[in-house]
Amino acid sequence: MTITVDARGLNCPTPVIKTKTAMEGAPGENIITIVNNEAAKENVRRLAENSGYQVAIHDKDGDYYLEISPCSCGDVKPAPENDAGNYVIYVPTDKMGQGSDELGRILIKGYFYALTEAKPYPKAILFLNSGVNLTTEGSVVLEHLKTLEAGGVEILSCGTCLDFFALKDKLSVGSVTNMYSIVEKMNQATKVIRI
Template identity: 50%
Template sequence: MNTEIDARGLNCPLPVIQTKKALETINEGVITTIVDNEVAKENVTKLAKSMTLKVDVKESQGNYYINIFKDQPTGEITLGEISCDDLPKRNLVILITDTSFGAGSEELGRILMKGYIYTLTEATPYPKSIILLNSGVKLAVEGSEVLENLRKLEANGVEILSCGTCLDYYKIKDKLLVGGVSNMYTIVEKLNNAKNTVKI
């Protein structure tokens, strides 16, 4: 099975995400991803090598054709060392104050929050910072369903900050697994200096 992904003109990490999704849908075959910049070429190549797959890159008229050869099923694919530090960040701060999204059903709210954080990893440009306040800090600790996606955001330059007072209140500071601990002074400063803020 041969699949071609035309990722020219797409910002990082979209070429990698599209390649990853294509690789997850096949047990064997060739995925050819076409990109038009060095960063995308390097990151798609890193993805293939992280899966120990054979990769062949050809350049033609400023475009890179990355052929990835898959000959057996693979486990869960992670983005590993993929870096998008070159991406511009919006002057946007997202303030999350709960583990669920919206009023109403708690179960539905948790599903929506998981979907929201995941979608942030696929939407560029990224926000500048995500601030976790009150029970929102539980999203960044051991056992959280959104840890992996928060780590992806952090790896791509998004600042993740958890309220230290909140972590202490819930007695979970020692379980923090992503981002840093902040105080109210810094949180106020981040919110005041942001061009746009979104409260969840």
């Protein structure tokens, strides 16, 4: 049986996530993922190879067909287990990276979508400074944060920051916290990831 994943025209990281979902839903089956840009092609290829599959790529009329099949090239070592979810994410801004604010907003949306699809989830996500904009009304990532919260992730926004931006009454996901609690969460975590 071959599963086809048509991911043409989909933004990063959706082609990777759709392919990963197909792999998990039918382990050991052949998969054909179709994408129409170089970045998606390389990202899906890396995912497949890192998951123990072999990949053959064919270019047809500007689309890339990635034929993904179980590897017969010996044992593939599973990725090492991490301290399942004993990490926190620190979000000090409502954009990702520096340079273009518009691109930064696109990237932050893609990041939180990808986070909903990756396991294990973090223990908590800590929003400070302009990062609190992401937990309030009108946020482009509100749906993703609610999914993470439903999955057991603590969504915590700095109360001082919400007050500073006059957003406390617009908080739409998670709860208000303080700097002492933020420090405690960071100290208790195996690792802290800043985005």
